[in-house]
Amino acid sequence: MTSDYLIKLLTEKNISERQIDRFAYSTDASSLEGNASLIIWPKTREQVHQIILYAKRNKRDLVARGYGTDIDGSTVPNNSIIIDFSKMNKILEASKSRLYVILQPGVILSKLNRLLETRNLNFPIKPLSDKVSTIAGLISTNATSGSLRYPLPSLISELEIIDGSGKLIIVKGSKIKDFIGSRGTLGVITKIKLKLTEIPKISYNIYEFETTQELLDKTKRLKENEDLLSLFFISRIASKLTSQEEKYYLIAQYEGMQGLITEKLEIANTEKLIEDLYPKLCDKKHIYLEKCDLDENLLKGILYFEEQKIPSFGYIGTGEILFTLQNKQKSKEVFSHLQSIGSSLNSIGLIKKDFVKDSIKENILKLKTQYDPENILNVNKVI
Secondary structure, X not given: OOOHHHHHHHOHHHEEOOHHHHHHOOEOOOOOEOEEEEEEOOXXXXXXXXXXXXXXXXXXXXXXXXXXXXXXXXXXXXXXXXXXXXXXXXXXXXXXXXXXXXXXXXXXXXXXXXXHHOOOEEOOOOOOOOOOOXXXXXXXXXXXXXOOOOOHXXXXXXXXXXXXOOOEEEEOXXXXXXXXXXXXXXXXXXXXXXXXXXXXXXXXXXXXXXXXXXHHHHHHHHOOOOOEEEEEEEOHHHHHHOOOOOOEEEEEEEEOOOOOEXXXXXXXXXXXXXXXXXXXXXXXXXXXXXXXXXXXXXXXXXXXXXXXXOOEEEEOXXXXXXXXXXXXXXXXXXXXXXXXXXXXXXXXXXOOHHHOOHHHHHHHHHHHHHHOXXXXXXXXXXX
């Protein structure tokens, strides 16, 4: 039964125990299922603060959530209270001359950039899920979109966070990295200050290769170019399944006119090629999307995917590789092999929980002790 305290705090229209809502929030993009006991929609920082204090008093697990796009199972609830931030979606302040924006956590990235575009401004990170990705979700999952020029920490000036003890903290400088990729296990983001850029002129090149080694050699050479913004690759298996010629493809995005693809329509078609890739793989029943960081093990990783007939693609410039499966049960087998070849599987979430290195777990435990000593925020995702 819903607490009278929460009803008074939020009003009945911003709180739900309805079965249909609990079912909708029982999963995320990982396709794993849990149990949401209550869903709440705060509108203010003060409400978030009181919700955290309520959870602390009653020893309840809180899961902060945007649109549930994380594929690692980090927002799958365990008899948890879900805090949906879709109603904290205001852009509070923006400056063209000083190149910054201050906003609430539930602002959707694509909507932010549409508004900024009218001022010739841009937030230069665009994950594949940008149409539904919230800014806080992007930070919490470290969704960098393979940006080589703009690492995510360099674009965050300040985070306002309420930690698991109920303390309001302003996070700046090196401490910001504690919260990037932490997936709501340390604190709840209530306000964000981001750095912006002016919208650059961009161009693309698309390269084709017959072998993995040719692909990787070209990747290495291109990364030496200071004007390179990102590198996206498509494997032979993925290209075949999406009705392209069976080759490796490398899509290079540049700041400036170095690329041969410079016209607006051509650029739109190139970006659509990237955006449509996963939906086309879904049409072939490769519906389960997974992610790994291959880092220095790109050759071994990509060859493994090809041998196993697993379509792979992603931002090869930063080693962020996506792959799709027809059978979700195969994911543990794949992650086990990737771990054996040295792949980094250190995302917080149920999918990779068994593969996180002990050193990473120790660091998370240390941060938990500091920011969430009673362990009420998104528990059991790693420790």
